Amino acid sequence: MSATDVYRAPALSPEGATVERHWRDLAARRRLYTIGGLVFLLLALSGSLWFANETNAGKFFDRLPYVADFFTELQPRDWFEPVRALFDLPSPYDDGSLKFDYPEGRVYLTQSIYIPEYFHRMIETLNIALFSTLVGATFGFLLCFLAAGNITASRWLRFVTRRFLEIVRAFPEIVIAGFFLAIFSLGPIPAIIAVSIHTVGALGKMFFEVVENADMKPEEGLRAVGANWVERVWFGIVPQVLPNFMSYFLLRFEINVRASTILGAVGAGGIGESLRLSIGRGHEAKTIAIVFLLFCTIVAVDQFSAWLRHRLVGRQAFAYGRGE
Amino acid sequence: MNADAINDIATRHPDAFRRSLWKRYAAPIGILLCILYTFYCSWFFSIATVLEKANWNLAGAYLADWVSYEIRPDIEFKDNYLTIDYSRFSKLGSNPNPDWMAKQMAVIERRVDAAPAPAIATNKSSQDSFMAPGAPTAENPAAPSGQSAPAAPETVRENAVVAATVTLGNGRIAITPNLVTVTRGAESVIFDIAKDSSVTPRTPLPDWIEQRRPGSTAYVSFGFLGRAEVQNDEVVAWRRFFGWANFVFDTNSPFWGKPFGEVASLIVSGARIDPSRSNAALAWDNVLNNAEWQHGDVWLKLLQTIVMAFVGTVLASIVAFPLAFLAARNVTPSRIANQLTKRFFDFQRSVDMLIWALFFTRGFGPGPLAGMSAIFFTDTGTLGKLYSEALENIDDKQREGIRSVGATPAMVQRYGVLPQVLPVFLSQSLYFWESNTRSATIIGAVGAGGIGLKLWEAMRTNTNWANVFYMVLLILLVVFIFDNISSYLRRKLMGTVANGNDERRVSVRPPAAQIA
Numbered sequence A: 001m002s003a004t005d006v007y008r009a010p011a012l013s014p015e016g017a018t019v020e021r022h023w024r025d026l027a028a029r030r031r032l033y034t035i036g037g038l039v040f041l042l043l044a045l046s047g048s049l050w051f052a053n054e055t056n057a058g059k060f061f062d063r064l065p066y067v068a069d070f071f072t073e074l075q076p077r078d079w080f081e082p083v084r085a086l087f088d089l090p091s092p093y094d095d096g097s098l099k100f101d102y103p104e105g106r107v108y109l110t111q112s113i114y115i116p117e118y119f120h121r122m123i124e125t126l127n128i129a130l131f132s133t134l135v136g137a138t139f140g141f142l143l144c145f146l147a148a149g150n151i152t153a154s155r156w157l158r159f160v161t162r163r164f165l166e167i168v169r170a171f172p173e174i175v176i177a178g179f180f181l182a183i184f185s186l187g188p189i190p191a192i193i194a195v196s197i198h199t200v201g202a203l204g205k206m207f208f209e210v211v212e213n214a215d216m217k218p219e220e221g222l223r224a225v226g227a228n229w230v231e232r233v234w235f236g237i238v239p240q241v242l243p244n245f246m247s248y249f250l251l252r253f254e255i256n257v258r259a260s261t262i263l264g265a266v267g268a269g270g271i272g273e274s275l276r277l278s279i280g281r282g283h284e285a286k287t288i289a290i291v292f293l294l295f296c297t298i299v300a301v302d303q304f305s306a307w308l309r310h311r312l313v314g315r316q317a318f319a320y321g322r323g324e
Numbered sequence B: 001m002n003a004d005a006i007n008d009i010a011t012r013h014p015d016a017f018r019r020s021l022w023k024r025y026a027a028p029i030g031i032l033l034c035i036l037y038t039f040y041c042s043w044f045f046s047i048a049t050v051l052e053k054a055n056w057n058l059a060g061a062y063l064a065d066w067v068s069y070e071i072r073p074d075i076e077f078k079d080n081y082l083t084i085d086y087s088r089f090s091k092l093g094s095n096p097n098p099d100w101m102a103k104q105m106a107v108i109e110r111r112v113d114a115a116p117a118p119a120i121a122t123n124k125s126s127q128d129s130f131m132a133p134g135a136p137t138a139e140n141p142a143a144p145s146g147q148s149a150p151a152a153p154e155t156v157r158e159n160a161v162v163a164a165t166v167t168l169g170n171g172r173i174a175i176t177p178n179l180v181t182v183t184r185g186a187e188s189v190i191f192d193i194a195k196d197s198s199v200t201p202r203t204p205l206p207d208w209i210e211q212r213r214p215g216s217t218a219y220v221s222f223g224f225l226g227r228a229e230v231q232n233d234e235v236v237a238w239r240r241f242f243g244w245a246n247f248v249f250d251t252n253s254p255f256w257g258k259p260f261g262e263v264a265s266l267i268v269s270g271a272r273i274d275p276s277r278s279n280a281a282l283a284w285d286n287v288l289n290n291a292e293w294q295h296g297d298v299w300l301k302l303l304q305t306i307v308m309a310f311v312g313t314v315l316a317s318i319v320a321f322p323l324a325f326l327a328a329r330n331v332t333p334s335r336i337a338n339q340l341t342k343r344f345f346d347f348q349r350s351v352d353m354l355i356w357a358l359f360f361t362r363g364f365g366p367g368p369l370a371g372m373s374a375i376f377f378t379d380t381g382t383l384g385k386l387y388s389e390a391l392e393n394i395d396d397k398q399r400e401g402i403r404s405v406g407a408t409p410a411m412v413q414r415y416g417v418l419p420q421v422l423p424v425f426l427s428q429s430l431y432f433w434e435s436n437t438r439s440a441t442i443i444g445a446v447g448a449g450g451i452g453l454k455l456w457e458a459m460r461t462n463t464n465w466a467n468v469f470y471m472v473l474l475i476l477l478v479v480f481i482f483d484n485i486s487s488y489l490r491r492k493l494m495g496t497v498a499n500g501n502d503e504r505r506v507s508v509r510p511p512a513a514q515i516a
Helices: A014-055 A061-069 A069-072 A081-087 A117-145 A155-170 A175-182 A189-212 A217-224 A229-268 A269-281 A282-314 B003-012 B020-045 B047-055 B056-067 B145-147 B262-269 B279-288 B293-329 B335-350 B355-366 B366-394 B396-402 B409-448 B449-458 B466-499 B502-507
Strands: B068-071 B075-076 B082-086 B100-113 B154-168 B171-176 B179-184 B186-195 B198-199 B210-213 B219-220 B226-230 B234-242
Touching: A014 B293, A061 A069, A069 B355, A069 B449, A081 A282, A117 A155, A117 A189, A117 A229, A117 A269, A117 A282, A117 B020, A117 B100, A155 A189, A155 B466, A175 A189, A175 A229, A175 B056, A175 B082, A175 B449, A175 B466, A189 B047, A189 B056, A189 B198, A217 A229, A229 A282, A229 B355, A229 B409, A269 A282, A269 B355, A282 B335, B003 B082, B020 B047, B020 B154, B056 B068, B056 B466, B075 B154, B082 B154, B100 B449, B171 B234, B179 B219, B179 B226, B198 B210, B262 B279, B279 B293, B293 B366, B293 B409, B293 B449, B335 B366, B355 B409, B355 B502, B366 B409, B396 B409, B409 B449, B409 B466, B449 B466
Parallel strands: none
Antiparallel strands: B068 B234, B075 B082, B075 B234, B100 B154, B154 B171, B171 B179, B179 B186, B186 B198, B210 B219, B219 B226, B226 B234
8 A cells, every 4th residue: 555655664573574474475366366357357358359240240340430320310301200200190201101101000099089109019018017027926926935945944845946936037038938929929928928937037036035034033923823834924924025025026127128128129019019110111200209208118117116116115225236 | 911901002002903094905905906907918918819819739849849859751642552751851861761660562563644755765664664673762753754655654563662650659650552540559540541532530530630521631649759640642740759850960961870989980080081171070060060950150149149248248347437436426526427427327228228239230230249239338327327326335434544544536446445346346247247148148139149049030930949949058058157157256256355344245135127
C-alpha cells in the first residue's frame, strides 16, 4: 500500500520477519494467480472473438459500416405511420400490399370497438407468460416441499425431486416448444407448455431454497399438538414463505414475458412472431410500432412487478443477487 | 382454559383473532382468481380444441424417434413374385440384406411387357437370360426388361422372391404374392390380397389392426417394435430398432458396419484405404462429415453457442464495470450522471434480447457475432444495474479508513471499494455466464447462429428427432460442465472473502431472475 512508502516500519523481530515473509509469499502468489487469470481470460476472449468472426456469415469489420443501415432502412414514409400501424388506422399510402394493411388485423369486440392487432398479440404474449408462470408455480409449489430437506425426511424422495427439477430446468425450452409445435401445429400452446415446464424447474428450485430457510418453530409447535404432514406444511411453513414465493413468482413472470416473446418469434404466436415477420419483410412502420409496444410493456411489467414485490417483502431486494 | 382467559387473550391480540375481511379471505380469493384466470386462458387459447385436434399418435412416434430408428422395407406384390425395396437412403447401406427379413427364392416365369426399343434388343428366348440363377434380381426387376423383345410381351424365367417374412420381435408378417399372414403374439390374421383392388381379412380383426373401410389398407401396429401397412399392391413395414443408427460412421464410409476391433486395427495397422492419407485421418474425417449426424457441424455450432455466451458476458462485464461506478450514487455524487447511466441500463435491459438478436442478425448476418452482440447489449444493462446496486450497498467504513490516511480518490476506489465488490461482481458475471449459455441456445433459433439454429432446423423437418436428442444431450452436458466450473470458481471467490467478512458471503445469493 502506498502508505508504506512514507512510513518507515521499525525493525521486525525474527517472528515478525517470518510472518512478513509468509505474507509476501502469499501476496506474490496471489498476484501471480490474478495475472495468470487475466492473461488466460484475454487469450480466451481473443480466441473466441477470432473464432466467432471466422464462422460468422458476415465478417465484423466488413459489416460494421452497414450495421446502422438497418436504422436508416427503418425510417417510415412519415412519422405518423408507426402510430397508424400501432392502432390499426388506415394508411394513406395503402397500395393493397401487406406493408400497409394496418386495419386488416383488427380484433372486433363489438361492431365498432376493436383491439388493434399488435395490442391483441401483446395480450396474447402476456397471457402465455402469466398462464405458464401460474401453471409452473403451481407444480413448483407442490414439488418444492418434497425437495426441501427440513420438510421431507426421505432422502430418496428429495434426491429424485431435486434431480427432476434440475433436468426440467436445464432442458432447452426451444426443444420442448419445437416438439409440441410438431404435434399441435402452430399456435401458442407449445409455447405455454415449454415455458411452464421450464418454470416448474426454475421456481421449484427457488421455492425449496426458501422453504429450507424457513423458521421451523411453528412447524414444531404444530407437530407437538399432533398435526399431520399436510397441516404442518400448510399452517406452519406456507404462511412464512408465501411472500417470498410471490416475489419469485413475479420475477419469473418478468423473465417469462421475455421468453414467450422469443418463443413467439420461432413460431409460437404472440408479438414475437409479428416482430420477426415485420423485420423480415422490411415493414418499417410496423417494426417501429411493435418494438415500441414491446419496450413499453416490458418496462411496465418490470415496474409493476418491482412495486408489488416491494409491497410484499418490503425492502428485501431479491431481484438481482442481493440477500433474501 | 376458561372463557374469560380466552376472551382476555382475544382482547390482547385483536389482530390475530379479528382479522380484516380481506386478510381472512385472501387465500380463497386468490385461488378463485387463479381458477377464473385458468378458465379465461383455456377460452382465450381454445386449449380444448387444440388438445383435441392434436396428433397424439405422432407424439409417441416422435418420442420413440429420439432413441430409436426405423427401417422401412417395401414389399411389392407382382403377379407371382415379390420385390423388396428399401428406401433410398436406408440406414442399412446400399445393399441391405438384414437377418430379420427372411426371403424364399424360387425360379419363376413372368411376363415382361414390351420395353420401347432397347439398344441391345435380341430375339433370343428368355431362358438365355444373362442373369445367373440365384442372383438377387428381385432388387431390380427393371433390369431384365432390357433384354426383351421390343414389341410383344414375353415370358422370362428367373430366380425371384416368392415369399418373404418380416420378423418384429414376437410379431411376424409372412408375405406371398396373394396372401399376407400377420401374427402378433398368439393372434394371427390372414389377409387375401386381390392385387390392385382389395385387402380382405379372413377372420375378424383384433384391436391392433385397423381397416377403415372393407377392402382398404390395413394398418397393423406392433407397438414400439414397429408397424405395417398391408395395401393392395404392397406391404410396407416399419421395423423399429433401439439406438442411434450409424452414429460414428455413415454408410458411405469404408469403416461402416465393421466391428470396433476391426476398425481399431485398421486405424492402427491396416493398409491405407485412401492412399493420400492415413487411416486415422480418414476415419476422423468420416466421423466429422458423417452425413446423418453431421458431428463436425454440430460441434462447431455448439462451440459457437459457448463462445456467444462467453464473449457476450465478458464484454458486458467489462463495459458495465466503469459505468456502474458512474451510476452508483455513493460513488459519483452527480445525480444527473447517476440517473442517465441508470436509465441507459434500463433501456438496454428492456429492449428484449430478441429485438437485439433480430437487429444484429440483420447487421452481421446469421452467426455468433449477432448472438454475442445481443447478449452483450442486454447484459450490459442487467450487469450494470446489479453492479451499481452492489456498489450502493458497500460498507462505508473501509472507504473512510482509506480516505483518512490521505489516499487519492482513485486509491480510495481501488482499496476501499473494489475489494468489497469485486467478488460480488465476479460471481454475478459467472451466474450470467451460466444462464447465457442456456439462453444463447434460444437466441440462436431466431437466426443468431449457434446450436439453436441447427436444433431448430432439425426439429422443423420432423424426421431428425434422434439428432435433436443428440444435440440436447450435448447442450445439457455443456450446461452441466459450465455450471460446475462457475460454481467452483464462485466458491473459490467467496472462500477468500468469507474469512474477513461473513456478511458478504450471505449477500451473494444467486440472482433469482437469472436462474433460468
